[in-house]
Amino acid sequence: MGIAKLTGTPFAVKSGGHNMNPGWSSVEKGILIKMDRFKSLEYDAAAGAVHLGPGLLWKEVVPQLAPYNVTVVGGRVPGVGVGGLILGGGLSYLSNRYGMAADNVLNYELVAANGNIINANATYNSDLFWAMKGGSTNYGIVTKYTLRAIPLGPVYGAIISYGPDKTDEVMAAYAEYQKSGVNDVDSNVLIQITSDPGYATLVNLIYLKPVWKPEVFAPFYKVQARFDTSQIMSFAQYILMQEQEFGGLLRWQLRGTSYKASLEMDRKVVEISQREFVKPMSTVGASILIFQPVAPSVVKAGNQRNNGGNPLGIESVGQTWFSTCAGWNEPKNDQFIYAASKKTTDLIEKESKKKGLYLKYIFMNDAFMDQNVFESYGKKNFDRMKAIAKKYDPEGVFQRLWSGGFKLFQTWCSCQN
Ligand SMILES: Cc1cc2nc3c(=O)[nH]c(=O)nc-3n(C[C@H](O)[C@H](O)[C@H](O)COP(=O)(O)OP(=O)(O)OC[C@H]3O[C@@H](n4cnc5c(N)ncnc54)[C@H](O)[C@@H]3O)c2cc1C
Structure with missing residues (x-):
């Protein structure tokens, strides 16, 4: 930090390297701080806490904790990094019961803008912690996360594939689940409508107890599946099953939006996305439409964790965090894909506003770099975050020199005002 500051050299920080935004964890003509040697993992049973190095991937965390019958509220996909996921809030298969990953942080150990190593928790630097x-x-730069240890034994898990002709029935099952099933805090669902004919529509179901084919998922079982991997298994086994390969594509882009739970809206989202995103993408690469149900319990659990709350400003209503995900190879298609994704989420937002179902929250971990994530947290939270940044980084070192990530200030100039 000292060298970067003294010489005015830009730097970037990379943990799992999985963020899809270009330049988020890489830098040209600057210093790349790779966290991949920060891989310590320590379970403190007496404190009910797990200390994690940010360089760990979730596929290293979950299996290492399995012998203790504990886990943490963390990533769903094995290859993603601890470092970036938690800083974006972090949506987990445990979120319906325990809130976001960030709600379960007990302490951040970090390198501050002046180069000092400091801690932030509910009682010390609590504004920074929030x-x-x-x-x-x-x-x-986070050098260690301390997360709450969550006791967890065997779970029910399934990845179910449905043919393209079943999309509407799957969306109806999803809406049915969102009506009440989603309030069963042991359940969690993830839907991905993929352009890969081998996968087609994938529905991931998990129940945090060893209950065979839980009743909450009944709407999905009624739709005829192509394959269904239902099993009672360890949580680690389920996480390791989530690794996906989509034809070795090199360039990826996510773009997110949120809306209140509604089958009518889900159908509209599918219709708009198929027309504006999936179809154009089919000529240049792969596409995935991602539907993530978020129950009011996620917000409630976050608030109840007795840890000072979070700045995310998520409304306490049943909702979907939707995102388009594009994969392609040719740089010449970058602009075309950006335009297709943006048009899709713009049209979806227009529709959700028209129907009174719009939610302003944009989930950072699914957001493209031009989306106003911090504004979506609400003005009060955004203003408070900016004031806290000025307090801990009065010279704006992280605004000026840290390349990548969502920034609170567009320019350091606006930070000074
Ligand atoms: C296949 C896939 C599955 C995903 N699944 C989920 C999911 O289930 N839930 C979810 O919430 N998100 C998910 N995401 C989104 C993912 O959490 C974000 O892309 C996240 O930023 C990735 O973190 P990383 O450490 O792998 O990435 P990186 O690219 O290394 O880092 C991302 C950002 O965080 C910053 N950063 C990284 N480490 C540190 C650190 N130690 N201190 C300070 N800043 C740091 C980087 O500078 C960068 O700006 C998924 C993404 C992919 C590609």
Whole structure:
């Protein structure tokens, strides 16, 4: 930090390297701080806490904790990094019961803008602690996360594939689940409508107890599946099953939006996305439409964790965090894909506003770099986050020199005002 500051050299920080936004964890003509040697994992049973190095991947965390019958509220896909996921809030298969990953942080150990190593928790630097739960690259380089240990034994897990002709029935099952099933805090669902004919529509179901084919998922079982991997298994086994390969594509882009739970809206989202995104994408690469149900319990659990709350500003209503995901190879198609994704989410937002179902929250971990994530947290939270950034980084080192991540200030100039 000292060298970067003294010489005015830009730097970037990379943990799992999985963020799809270009330049988020890489830098040209600057210093790349790779966290991949920060891989310590320590389970403190007496404190009910797990200390994690940010360089760990979730596929290293979950299996290492399995012998203790504990886990943490963390990533769903094995290859993603601990470092970036938690700073974006972090949506987990445990979120319906325990809130976001960030809600379950007990302590951040970080390198502050002046180069000092400091801690932030509910009692020490508590304003910084609050701001970091979705604060991206504005407050410090995390060198250790301490997360709440969550007791967890065997679970029910399934990945179910449905043919393209079943999309509407799957969306109806999803809406049915969102009516009440989603309030069963042991359940969690993830839907991906993929352009890969081998996968087609994938529905991931997990129940945090060893209950065979739980009743909450009944709407999905009624739709005829192509394959169904239902099993009672360890949580680690389920996480390791989530690794996906989509034809070795090199360039990826996510773009997210949120809306209140509604089958009518889900159908509209599918219709708009098929026309504006999936069809154009089919000529240049792969596409995935991602539907993530978020129950009011996620917000409630977050608030109840007795840890000072978070700045995310998520409304306490049943909702979907939707995103388009594009994969392609040719740089010449970048602009075309950006335009297709943007048009899709713009049209979806227009429709959700028309129907009174629009939600302003944009989930950082699914957001493209031009989306106003911090504004979506609400003005009060955004203003408070900016004030906290000025307090801990009065010279704006992280705004000026840290390349990548969502920034609170567009330019350091606006930070001074
Ligand atoms: C296949 C896939 C599955 C995903 N699944 C989920 C999911 O289930 N839930 C979810 O919430 N998100 C998910 N995501 C989104 C993912 O959490 C974000 O892309 C996240 O930023 C990735 O973190 P990383 O450490 O792998 O990435 P990186 O690219 O290394 O880092 C991402 C950002 O965080 C910053 N950063 C990284 N480490 C640190 C650190 N130690 N201190 C300060 N800043 C740091 C980087 O500078 C960069 O700006 C998924 C993404 C992919 C590609």
